Amino acid sequence: MKTILFVHSSDEMYGSDRCLLAIVRGLPASRRAVVVLPADIPHPGPLSRELTIAGATVLHRRMLVLRRNELTPRAIPRLLVAFALGVWTLARVIRRERVTLVHSNTVAVICGAFAALVTRRPHLWHVHEFLGDEPIIFRVPLRLLLRFIPGAVVANSRATARAIGSRKTRVIHNAVFTTMTGSRNQSNPPTVGIVGRLSPRKGISEALHAAALLRSSGLDFRLVLHGGPPSSQPRLGAGYEELAASLGIDSFTCFAGECEDPSAAYEDIDILLVPSQRPEPFGLAIIEGMAAGCAVVVIHNGGGSDELLDDSVTGLYCGRDPASIASALQRLLLDSGLRSQLAHNAQNAVHERFSPDRYLAQFLQTYSELEA
Numbered sequence: 001m002k003t004i005l006f007v008h009s010s011d012e013m014y015g016s017d018r019c020l021l022a023i024v025r026g027l028p029a030s031r032r033a034v035v036v037l038p039a040d041i042p043h044p045g046p047l048s049r050e051l052t053i054a055g056a057t058v059l060h061r062r063m064l065v066l067r068r069n070e071l072t073p074r075a076i077p078r079l080l081v082a083f084a085l086g087v088w089t090l091a092r093v094i095r096r097e098r099v100t101l102v103h104s105n106t107v108a109v110i111c112g113a114f115a116a117l118v119t120r121r122p123h124l125w126h127v128h129e130f131l132g133d134e135p136i137i138f139r140v141p142l143r144l145l146l147r148f149i150p151g152a153v154v155a156n157s158r159a160t161a162r163a164i165g166s167r168k169t170r171v172i173h174n175a176v177f178t179t180m181t182g183s184r185n186q187s188n189p190p191t192v193g194i195v196g197r198l199s200p201r202k203g204i205s206e207a208l209h210a211a212a213l214l215r216s217s218g219l220d221f222r223l224v225l226h227g228g229p230p231s232s233q234p235r236l237g238a239g240y241e242e243l244a245a246s247l248g249i250d251s252f253t254c255f256a257g258e259c260e261d262p263s264a265a266y267e268d269i270d271i272l273l274v275p276s277q278r279p280e281p282f283g284l285a286i287i288e289g290m291a292a293g294c295a296v297v298v299i300h301n302g303g304g305s306d307e308l309l310d311d312s313v314t315g316l317y318c319g320r321d322p323a324s325i326a327s328a329l330q331r332l333l334l335d336s337g338l339r340s341q342l343a344h345n346a347q348n349a350v351h352e353r354f355s356p357d358r359y360l361a362q363f364l365q366t367y368s369e370l371e372a
Contacts, residue, residue: 003033005034005090035057037060066110087111091115101122102122104123107127129160147164156172160304173359194207199229227259269292274296290343
């Protein structure tokens, strides 16, 4: 039996977490998974619980995880110690578990690549980040690592691959991993929903201001936000609730909190809004919403999310500002027939382009090539 070591940076249930879980669940009986998560995060979390159910061995170990808020000059000595300790710890895991391949699931976990190098194991770097949007002090070293560390580099979109700038990068688009019913009765009034982190990058403030514009024009709808703030910024959630109150939209706005089962969230949404202000590496919520039968409105932001819709056929693109968001939502709120047509077209398209079988087959083929 061949053992894959997966190195990952979080224990939540957002995009990269769900991608990792789908791969582990889809491994054939001839392979086993060992997953190492950082020891400095709360555990067990939703990801580690599901990984354990799927049969993976889950370990929490001290290692360096690149987090934007910790990358300061004063932190360099501590980060170097965490890097050295992480490489040593992962190398021990590789030898003890007889690992045949290392899969680093995000560029934030650089220790996995160096541990693979030290132990002479093949390595795959799965990039879920859009490096073109990162500060130059972060972007340039990561591009060099991705280019020169031996092994394969997999990007989750063409935009992510372009930002890496390495010829050895291959693109494997994400897939819809959750079973969606796809059948729904439109609610009255319609529900506009957001599924994802509550953070400035995700455009939550712009979405709330757009909702205020729509309500001021007399449109009746509900707004539901599924997700929570980053663990490093817990006060953001309360800040957005205060903003909704100050805009006078709190009476029809619901902050539903974290959602471990995205299919349950989409069942209550007629129009899925993805208002990300910065380039999205991919946009897993977009294709999940399409599969669930939602009409989808997405911000044009220069990332991988720009590759997912056929504008005005499978969804609507709009600008970043609240007025543009409100205009796109208004079209769908006023025209239930258009909502239904876009949702129908999106469901047909997403099952052709983003199937989990295709996704797993491409990763298994890549593993076999690396081990050959």
